[in-house]
Amino acid sequence: MSEADQIKEEVGWLKLIFAALIAIEVLLIGWLAQNYTTAQTLIVVGAFVTVVALSLGIVWVNRTAFRRMRQLRDL
Numbered sequence: 717m718s719e720a721d722q723i724k725e726e727v728g729w730l731k732l733i734f735a736a737l738i739a740i741e742v743l744l745i746g747w748l749a750q751n752y753t754t755a756q757t758l759i760v761v762g763a764f765v766t767v768v769a770l771s772l773g774i775v776w777v778n779r780t781a782f783r784r785m786r787q788l789r790d791l
Contacts, residue, residue, distance in 0.1 A: 723788045730781040734774065741770040 717725075748763050755763075 734777045
């Protein structure tokens, strides 16, 4: 498998991970919006921390994908 093909496959996997992280984050934000007044404080704090962690993961995956796409362009 050539290097270009490997990069394309990696970008494909990164797109999948990106979409999954976005979906999970949207669902969690929706849950927080509906339940922040009735849920236990510890669960709300944990959900908020998870949202922040997912956001950081989304940024990391996005930067990694764009870096790999630039490498593909430079081949």
